[in-house]
């Protein structure tokens with residue numbers, strides 16, 4: 683059984699008289715420990731499905747099995763527990779707390795779970811050992827995104843979800859961030875899902891799920907995913 687099984691998942695937003703079908707009967711699987719990219723243009727429905735996988739939203743219909751449990755059926759309390767314990771979420775614009783230091787941002791996330799990793803060690807592992815007492819505004823965009831990755835990793839979740847994690851970063855900095863996410867899968871066995879509109883980034887994935895116009899258009903496995911260093915855009 684795959685770690686994630688999305689079955690016929692639809693999400694419809696009702697805006698007054700208008701219905702917006704953001705996800706239209708999506709079905710796909712994500713394997714445990716693999717690096718999966720969800721690829722598609724702006725408006726395709728990628729963030730919608732990632733937010734559902736992250737327990738931040740629920741589908742209108744369909745099943746979303748994560749490690750054998752259908753999170754589509756979760757009530758608000760169960761979703762809160764799931765978000766806290768099972769998922770590390772990385773946003774395009776980092777979403778750090780501006781008046782907490784790097785260390786405090788990571789410690790706060792770590793305090794949500796019983797088996798958290800040490801905040802300082804996790805920050806050292808992403809190359810930020812010298813910036814523990816800095817505030818987010820004192821860091822570059824790439825450094826802030828690395829804090830956000832450390833914050834997600836420190837909770838030690840099985841699942842890492844990243845929504846356009848390199849979207850606000852330049853090429854070299856984006857590569858550093860992708861390298862950390864690839865290591866989380868390849869070295870640490872985390873299940874990593876990255877959404878992007880960049881087809882080049884998809885070449886580093888074990889599996890690429892293409893979404894367009896609210897539907898899954900293809901699911902392709904890369905027998906030989908490229909290393910981050912070989913990916914160019």
Ligand SMILES: Nc1ncnc2c1ncn2[C@@H]1O[C@H](COP(=O)(O)OP(=O)(O)OP(=O)(O)O)[C@@H](O)[C@H]1O
Nearest residue numbers: 695702703704722723724725726727728729730731
């Ligand atoms: N909360 C919401 N209320 C109403 N419509 C929404 C909501 N969230 C998303 N949508 C709509 O659903 C569709 C899919 O949006 P989504 O953000 O999932 O796409 P995306 O592929 O992630 O795009 P982008 O890369 O631009 O973020 C869009 O038409 C969007 O306007």
